[in-house]
Amino acid sequence: MKVAVVQFPGSNCDRDTVHVLKNSLKLDAKLIWHNEFNEAYDAVVLPGGFSFGDHLRAGIIAAHSPATKAVRKMAAEGKPVLGICNGFQILIEAGLLPGALLRNTTLKFVCKWTNLQVEANNTAFTCAIEKGSKVRMPIAHNEGRYFADDEQLDRLETAGRIVMKYVDENPTGTSRGIAAISNEDGNVVGMMPHPERASDPALGGVDGMKIFESMLEWTKC
């Protein structure tokens, strides 16, 4: 399985993601500069960070990058597309996922481990996880407050497109505790928590591995 991890100016955890995919999952994972997304891949990950300095709005400039054009095509083809943190912001700004990610109500950059509940496992990145189970992953962001109007939130809930919610607390003031959502087909997932930072016992947790293992499972189906 060939996986692209897109690197924008200002990305971070991009190498960590490649490390997990390549060394832990033994996949053919490559770090691809955003202007050089030329080959075909089976899946793509948009990593975290502060692409283009978060100028204008987190994710908006990267949403117009050539790589995002390729990601849009892959999403339409049903291939797994994962946006982590800033990657989630990019997917929103590219219109691949609905809603908005606004500044945390705390006005603080929140960097901590969080407890999450998996609300939907019919997605490319949670299909190997039991629905309703709890997982632990860190978050690290300033703009992660998911926002949409109530009707849209109801539609997402009804359609089972809210993939993960924070439990025990709401660290950012996000609507209905939302930490991750998917597109209608479940192949595109955006999540604020960092699975790559929770994929090695040395880092304090391995629940993030399940996200990447799901991607493998999904492609086998």
Next chain:
Amino acid sequence: MVNPIFSVEIIISNKPRARDPEGETIIRDLMHKSGFESIKEVRTGKLLSIRIEATNEADARDKVVAMCNDLRIYNPVAHSLNVRVRPGN
């Protein structure tokens, strides 16, 4: 003929339904604590001040609004867009 240049201000702010924690902090922890109780609301936003060549004010506005929609300068789910045109450079 060379078209005139217009100054256009684009103001992007959260819609009333989307909380603006920065505005809330400014009014609560700065204005009200400093005795400016008459202030009833503060909403923050982002200002883009641009200069654009156009045939007239309406053309300048139309071009800017079209660009804002095309490039998604604001996220219509959460933001409102306010465009102000004034002639001159």
